[in-house]
Amino acid sequence: xxxxxxxxxxxxxxxxxxxxxxxxxxxxxxxxxxxxxxxxxxxxxxxxxxxxxxxxxxxxxxxxxxxxxxxxxxxxxxxxxxxxxxxxxxxxxxxxxxxxxxxxxxxxxxxxxxxxxxxxxxxxxxxxxxxxxxxxxxxxxxxxxxxxxxxxxxxxxxxxxxxxxxxxxxxxxxxxxxxxxxxxxxxxxxxxxxxxxxxxxxxxxxxxxxxxxxxxxxxxxxxxxxxxxxxxxxxxxxxxxxxxxxxxxxxxxxxxxxxxxxxxxxxxxxxxxxxxxxxxxxxxxxxxxxxxxxxxxxxxxxxxxxxxxxxxxxxxxxxxxxxxxxxxxxxxxx
Amino acid sequence: xxxxxxxxxxxxxxxxxxxxxxxxxxxxxxxxxxxxxxxxxxxxxxxxxxxxxxxxxxxxxxxxxxxxxxxxxxxxxxxxxxxxxxxxxxxxxxxxxxxxxxxxxxxxxxxxxxxxxxxxxxxxxxxxxxxxxxxxxxxxxxxxxxxxxxxxxxxxxxxxxxxxxxxxxxxxxxxxxxxxxxxxxxxxxxxxxxxxxxxxxxxxxxxxxxxxxxxxxxxxxxxxxxxxxxxxxxxxxxxxxxxxxxxxxxxxxxxxxxxxxxxxxxxxxxxxxxxxxxxxxxxxxxxxxxxxxxxxxxxxxxxxxxxxxxxxxxxxxxx
Numbered sequence: 001x002x003x004x005x006x007x008x009x010x011x012x013x014x015x016x017x018x019x020x021x022x023x024x025x026x027x028x029x030x031x032x033x034x035x036x037x038x039x040x041x042x043x044x045x046x047x048x049x050x051x052x053x054x055x056x057x058x059x060x061x062x063x064x065x066x067x068x069x070x071x072x073x074x075x076x077x078x079x080x081x082x083x084x085x086x087x088x089x090x091x092x093x094x095x096x097x098x099x100x101x102x103x104x105x106x107x108x109x110x111x112x113x114x115x116x117x118x119x120x121x122x123x124x125x126x127x128x129x130x131x132x133x134x135x136x137x138x139x140x141x142x143x144x145x146x147x148x149x150x151x152x153x154x155x156x157x158x159x160x161x162x163x164x165x166x167x168x169x170x171x172x173x174x175x176x177x178x179x180x181x182x183x184x185x186x187x188x189x190x191x192x193x194x195x196x197x198x199x200x201x202x203x204x205x206x207x208x209x210x211x212x213x214x215x216x217x218x219x220x221x222x223x224x225x226x227x228x229x230x231x232x233x234x235x236x237x238x239x240x241x242x243x244x245x246x247x248x249x250x251x252x253x254x255x256x257x258x259x260x261x262x263x264x265x266x267x268x269x270x271x272x273x274x275x276x277x278x279x280x281x282x283x284x285x286x287x288x289x290x291x292x293x294x295x296x297x298x299x300x301x302x303x304x305x306x307x308x309x310x311x312x313x314x315x316x317x318x319x320x321x322x323x324x325x326x327x328x329x330x331x332x333x334x
Numbered sequence: 335x336x337x338x339x340x341x342x343x344x345x346x347x348x349x350x351x352x353x354x355x356x357x358x359x360x361x362x363x364x365x366x367x368x369x370x371x372x373x374x375x376x377x378x379x380x381x382x383x384x385x386x387x388x389x390x391x392x393x394x395x396x397x398x399x400x401x402x403x404x405x406x407x408x409x410x411x412x413x414x415x416x417x418x419x420x421x422x423x424x425x426x427x428x429x430x431x432x433x434x435x436x437x438x439x440x441x442x443x444x445x446x447x448x449x450x451x452x453x454x455x456x457x458x459x460x461x462x463x464x465x466x467x468x469x470x471x472x473x474x475x476x477x478x479x480x481x482x483x484x485x486x487x488x489x490x491x492x493x494x495x496x497x498x499x500x501x502x503x504x505x506x507x508x509x510x511x512x513x514x515x516x517x518x519x520x521x522x523x524x525x526x527x528x529x530x531x532x533x534x535x536x537x538x539x540x541x542x543x544x545x546x547x548x549x550x551x552x553x554x555x556x557x558x559x560x561x562x563x564x565x566x567x568x569x570x571x572x573x574x575x576x577x578x579x580x581x582x583x584x585x586x587x588x589x590x591x592x593x594x595x596x597x598x599x600x601x602x603x604x605x606x607x608x609x610x611x612x613x614x615x616x617x618x619x620x621x622x623x624x625x626x627x628x629x630x631x632x633x634x635x636x637x638x639x640x641x642x643x644x645x646x647x648x649x650x651x652x653x
Contacts, residue, residue: 166584166587168587168629168632169587169590169591169625169628169629169632170587170588170591171590171591171594171595172590172591172594172606172609172624172625172628173625175594175609175610175613176609176613176621176625262480266482269482269484270482270483270484270591270595273482273484273595273598274594274595274598274610274613275610275613275614276613286482286484289482289484289485289488292488293484293488293599296488296491296492297492300492303485303488303489303492307482307485307488307489310482310485311477311480311481311482311485314479314480314481314482315476315477315480318476318479318480319476322476
């Protein structure tokens with residue numbers, strides 16, 4: 001019963017031909033779905049495409065980290081004291097011990113392979129950032145759509161909560177929270193606990209960003225004819241929310257989820273830098289920078305590799321997200 | 335807002351450890367303490383009282399002061415009482431009082447710098463849209479958004495302090511130190527913290543200005559013969575400030591997070607460093623004090639931002 005009411009193409013591209021009417025007879029005017037339109041726009045945006053390629057590359061690196069490290073590096077937690085100067089504990093050789101054997105050099109004091117740790121760090125960074133974004137999107141979509149659709153006191157309450165959360169001293173709060181949580185929780189042990197906590201906490205403080213956008217979009221969408229039609233056909237609230245409104249909110253949600261991932265990567269790095277991230281032997285980019293803080297005067301290269309990696313990763317996600325937004329939403333300016 | 339934060343913080347620091355099976359008395363005294371001593375500590379800190387009583391005692395202690403009593407053993411905590419540090423036994427208020435000026439100076443300086451730089455860059459980019467200047471400014475801005483502040487901080491220190499020796503960073507800062515020392519120590523943190531945020535404001539200002547410059551009243555202002563500088567500053571920029579201010583209000587929490595990171599990177603003795611150290615020491619009263627203080631500071635700053643709306647936008651009048 002809902003099929004004819006859906007019209008996602010008209011939503012983003014008012015001039016696009018309506019498939020149902022155009023498909024018969026007139027051959028030249030081809031109906032294009034939102035996905036095709038967006039893909040065509042994205043293909044022309046070289047910068048965004050470059051960002052996208054880097055993103056895919058990083059995800060592959062994270063997935064195949066053990067393979068890459070076994071081919072090009074040394075196990076991430078293996079100590080190589082012989083590569084360090086016994087007096088200063090700094091890596092021997094130029095540029096922090098960069099060589100064909102140790103692509104990114106050797107860690108001062110401990111002598112671990114920096115390349116392997118950067119590669120393994122990608123797993124933590126991306127895993128936490130992706131999962132936290134999913135948590136934020138789930139909560140933000142649910143509350144945003146409810147606030148926008150029902151209005152009234154529900155909207156007032158949810159909006160107020162979002163305002164408070166947005167102007168909250170988040171980082172301070174998260175590090176305090178992580179510090180009082182015990183090591184074993186919810187049946188998880190070791191770094192699993194920290195990862196779960198990071199995901200939940202970063203996701204929880206991230207949902208208002210999505211929530212505000214979804215709420216705003218819902219406010220304008222709920223006045224559309226197709227919503228009224230669904231209501232007059234007897235559709236219940238749940239049906240209208242999740243079958244009629246949600247499909248039309250997919251584009252902004254995807255865009256802001258993409259733009260949220262780099263923020264989450266930075267937050268995760270910041271937390272690890274402050275010692276509230278995954279626990280030490282597990283490699284993370286922020287944790288490496290924390291270690292580098294002690295020695296960077298003498299061995300700047302140990303700081304440069306994880307730092308530049310964070311920069312490239314976040315930049316790539318931002319470029320790709322910006323491009324995706326332009327592709328999916330031609331009106332968006334910010 | 336402050337009340338919400340107060341409740342949330344309290345719940346987290348007093349309830350969560352309990353739910354998770356951690357004993358605050360053990361956190362206070364260490365694991366090796368005997369049961370009898372622990373019981374005494376519980377009585378003294380009021381840990382066995384109902385939660386609401388504990389909460390009320392804590393809140394009441396802030397304006398009125400508070401006595402910790404265990405039989406004959408009485409410790410008085412003077413008026414702004416946030417309790418005593420579990421580790422140094424110093425009043426939390428003293429820690430807060432010493433750390434606050436550093437964080438305030440850091441935050442205020444960085445704010446001024448980033449608003450000035452961000453808005454100026456954004457306006458120039460909007461006016462010279464599509465030129466090399468515009469494109470390079472926006473590229474740098476995107477780069478700035480993507481850099482973690484602790485990395486730029488370390489690079490800046492490595493280059494300007496350790497390699498070139500242009501700046502000398504003091505190990506400690508107090509209100510007795512000269513302005514010169516403060517400036518020397520804070521100049522790099524200001525720039526580093528401002529760079530990150532200026533980038534975002536440059537992007538925002540550019541987008542807003544582009545929108546506004548297309549409005550009818552700008553054309554009217556030009557048509558009536560007003561000089562270009564007056565059109566830009568008095569007509570366009572003034573209405574562009576409203577959305578910028580809105581984002582600024584929301585970013586105060588982010589600013590504080592940035593301050594925590596900057597202080598840890600540059601080893602500045604501000605609230606952020608105090609919090610980080612307290613957290614690694616599991617020093618609950620200090621954590622609670624700093625978090626509350628931070629929330630209060632943000633609430634006050636938000637109020638100031640709200641009042642500024644009325645100054646900038648004449649359509650907003652205080653009710």
